[in-house]
Amino acid sequence: MSDILINHVYKRFAVPGNEVVALKDINLDIAAGEFVCLLGPSGCGKSTLLNAIAGFSHPSEGSITVGGRPVVNPGPDRGMVFQEYALFPWMTVAKNVRFGLEVKGMAKDAADARVRELLDMLGLSEFGERFPKDLSGGMRQRVAIARVLALDSPVLLMDEPFGALDALTRRSLQDELLKIWARLGKTIVFVTHSIEEAIYLADRIVVLTYRPGTVKRDIRVEMPRPRD
Numbered sequence: 001m002s003d004i005l006i007n008h009v010y011k012r013f014a015v016p017g018n019e020v021v022a023l024k025d026i027n028l029d030i031a032a033g034e035f036v037c038l039l040g041p042s043g044c045g046k047s048t049l050l051n052a053i054a055g056f057s058h059p060s061e062g063s064i065t066v067g068g069r070p071v072v073n074p075g076p077d078r079g080m081v082f083q084e085y086a087l088f089p090w091m092t093v094a095k096n097v098r099f100g101l102e103v104k105g106m107a108k109d110a111a112d113a114r115v116r117e118l119l120d121m122l123g124l125s126e127f128g129e130r131f132p133k134d135l136s137g138g139m140r141q142r143v144a145i146a147r148v149l150a151l152d153s154p155v156l157l158m159d160e161p162f163g164a165l166d167a168l169t170r171r172s173l174q175d176e177l178l179k180i181w182a183r184l185g186k187t188i189v190f191v192t193h194s195i196e197e198a199i200y201l202a203d204r205i206v207v208l209t210y211r212p213g214t215v216k217r218d219i220r221v222e223m224p225r226p227r228d
């Protein structure tokens with residue numbers, strides 16, 4: 001079953017006296033439960049594509065559907081995690097995670113239990129009453145993941161979420177994310193410019209190579225097969 005369908009998508013940005021073609025005829029079909037990495041050099045259009053799936057911006061041409069519905073706006077079926085944590089600085093960790101539950105109108109006791117469960121899952125049980133500014137980058141990113149999981153979105157969109165972390169912290173967050181993915185069966189679209197990260201995480205690596213003003217190249221990625 002196809003969860004995300006991207007059909008002939010182009011994105012052009014108007015810039016003074018010119019036009020930037022950030023996406024050029026992107027076609028992609030992502031199955032429910034797949035972990036897909038969008039890989040490519042800076043400027044190749046990864047964020048533009050992710051933002052279009054999220055509904056933050058619209059393709060200039062072409063169409064995107066998620067779960068069979070055309071994407072028109074951001075929606076609770078697509079949770080987004082950014083590189084810079086995007087937490088509410090005036091709320092404690094627990095309140096940050098709780099926010100989405102309150103938006104959904106969950107009853108207080110159920111929300112309390114769910115917040116505890118999510119903090120526990122991300123190794124944050126001790127940190128519920130702290131404020132984001134008092135946490136390390138890795139811990140803040142755990143909070144960002146817990147907060148997006150609170151929304152129960154079937155699709156997680158992640159834009160270089162671990163890009164600002166040191167190597168050790170990054171690896172432990174990658175492992176955490178793989179566990180969550182295996183346990184909760186999410187569809188994940190994960191943007192990275194790190195080949196190493198893509199190979200560690202993904203079921204499937206989608207390589208974007210088009211950079212505005214350059215020729216669109218086809219790169220062949222192969223798995224070695226045994227010979228007869």
Ligand code: ADP
Nearest residue numbers: 013020022041042043044045046047048049212
């Ligand atoms: P990546 O995420 O792969 O680094 P982006 O999707 O951010 O690439 O950008 C792709 C191209 O589109 C780049 O050339 C970038 O400068 C351009 N671009 C992205 N957003 C805008 C915008 N809002 N206005 C103009 N150009 C943009």
Ligand code: ADP
Nearest residue numbers: 013046047048049051052055056057058059060
């Ligand atoms: P529309 O939804 O009408 O197509 P746009 O796609 O142009 O609107 O996006 C809305 C706003 O978000 C614009 O100001 C645009 O410059 C900005 N934007 C869209 N994509 C990106 C991006 N990848 N990086 C930075 N800004 C972006």
